Amino acid sequence: MAAEYKYGTADRLMRYVQVDTQSDPESNLSPTTEKQKNLSAMLVTELLAMGIADAHMDAYGYVYATIPSNTTKQVPVVCFCSHVDTAPDCSGTNVKPILHTNYNGGDIVLPDDESQVISPAKYNYLKQHIGKDVITASGTTLLGADDKAGVAIIMSMGNYLQQHPEIKHGAIKLLFTPDEEVGRGTDKVDLQKLGADLAYTLDGGELGTLEDETFSADGVKIIVHGVIAHPGYAKNTLVNALKIAAEIVSALPKQEWSPETTEKREGFVHPVAVTGIAEKATIEFIVRDFTTDNLQKHEARLKIIAEKIMQEYPGCSMEFIVKEQYRNMKLILDQHPQIVANAVEAYERCGLTVVKEPIRGGTDGSRLSYMGLPCPNLFTGMQAIHSKHEWVAVYDMEQSAHMLIELVKVWEEKAKQL
Template sequence: MEINNINDFQVAENFKRYVQIDTQSDAQSTTVPSTEKQKNLSRLLVEELLQLGITDAHLDDLGYVYATIPSNTDKKVPVICFCSHVDTSPDSSGTDVKPLVHANYQGQDLVLPDDENVVIRFSEHPDLKEQIGNDIITASGKTLLGADDKAGVAEIMDAARILMANPEIKHGDIKILFTPDEEIGRGVDHADLKKLGADYGYTMDGERAGTLEDETFSADGVKIKIDGVSIHPGYAENKMVSALKIAAEIVESLPKDRLSPETTSGKDGFVHPTNLSGTVEEASLGFIIRDHDTANLAKHEAELEEIVKTVLAKYPQAKFTFEVNEQYRNMKEVLDQHPRVVDIALMGIERAGMKAEKRSIRGGTDGSRLSFMGLPCPNIFAGGHAFHGKQEWVSVQDMQKAVLTILHIVALWEEVS
């Protein structure tokens, strides 16, 4: 079978069905998964995989879906995994998502009907220039869409359907992994790689069609706790030391023209406050520290700690703690040791009819962690754009290209083995 002749895609129908299931994760939760509602989509995915004839598909207690498309070749082929996450970002509502298809897009601004103030402007989304004549899916204006990463989930599911129905596409064992809680940095905390049994992996969690990301940020988190002195405000003169005001002063003391997401691009790192809470007596600050060069994380953290010490020096009665936690590391450090996993993906993208573009990402994916856990795992485009907000959009045709890319990748691994 000529893979590029396939035209009976169901990826758009999959996607529209999946995004209507609320799977928002919650960084403040201590449960696994962080929200029980993520399992509602995962249960549906297992049911659909079983209907395809994938007999070992199952959902574990921690919210992970595992499944195997069995090998149909006599060759000894490395076991390949495709992975996407079911959760959506806490940054924007994922409740009652209404997917809208804008057919035969012609370059117009897209005004979303449930909130006409939400406009996806052609001038502000340069990738829309490549979508003339395509079908664009958006939300309705009150929620995010969920293309991050239900586009990837829908693509893997459609590729699985096609592979199960077309045994003439030769391949080795293919593993499917759907994870919870990626958006809050816990996506593979409880993934059982021994049970998964894969040699190499690919996350379908990227953006523009044709792109592959083999380089991510390295990432740490910092928690700062400040202990102040509380006293009745009516009698506070020369006695009260407000932890909350100290925390605000620390944020105000951060560099204004560098080291922030607002003032950096490319491979520049940043120090970014993500939350501030507290009272007069006690306050806490959360930061994410990012850089493509892992060694720079310690430098950024030292600069942040020096800012904290400088501020606290004005308040000798206050105390602070400064805690650094590793989150993930730049996957390139691992992938450079396994060039074939990237090379085959680039070939698969080219065979699917696109110009392959290898690039770095100013973020991380489940693949960052998986690579360091022993599963080399670059990130392939899923077609979504403007993630985590109401202007999120995805092209039906780009999702179809992602399905073809998956099919070519599995065929290539069989071909070169």
């Protein structure tokens, strides 16, 4: 099917990743970086060229588009969503994508920094793509397949449906969001304007994976207030808030309760930033667990650790601030089993083995689900995300696009005649 596209998923991805769309967690703007709109504007131009007449970008960088229903059945309105931004963890400037045709099974040495080697010894999944085409960056940046692979897949699906009106489907909404990588991907989305009944994000990994469960997530800030004095006359007076903050971080368990010591369904507490001066210092944490009630237990444990340190510094004080980030989408999706069931059927029609697994992270689908738009996450093939080793197999992207076309057919076939 992919060979019939006007543009295949690989062609689209190779173009999209060359647009720098890195988001900025320190920015208070929406979107956090104006450059994200460059790709959003490109997508609108391409959607209009496909004949999708209502495609547009709003002031916040969100792209909305509708592929109208072509059936007489009453089909739920399905939205497909991906994010345009790339992670702040690794440079996304001057990405040079490389298409490695007919991958031979050996190490992939990236030419702009030959110390960067993508090896099947480290990335076992690469072995499944011997003889297939693989896309990487050049060694100095991330690739941006997270989530421009998802964008390319959705765009390819839309293009195919526009070229093949004989495929019956209900109304399909396309949504491309900014700022997902900094946790703000749904902050400005207009669900009333979107007008969808359910959604699927294209932000997953290996071929055949289907994710209907995420971490629940909170953010915690510990603000330490020290006692300031002129350093030249500070004896028996100065209490340095930065040093207290360092003690709190040092007091965290070393062999458990952290990302580097947990896996599968284990939760963690993770310090992500320490900022401040001698008078006042802030430690920022992310708190994660698949069981939402466990978040409070983790936070209580963290608070006890911090308070024990603070007891050693009379005259100093601490603020402990908890902010909800997102919740496990499975609690919502279990109320709408047909959404996942139809995706499973689409996978199986494509000959794919469905692999359900929880996401040790979150997607736009987590928040969309709790905003009233139930939304599991589907595969794109992206691997080693947020790093210079990021890669994606073209076969996986093509299979994902094919699966989406089957998915809209499933929804239409199961719908009631008007």
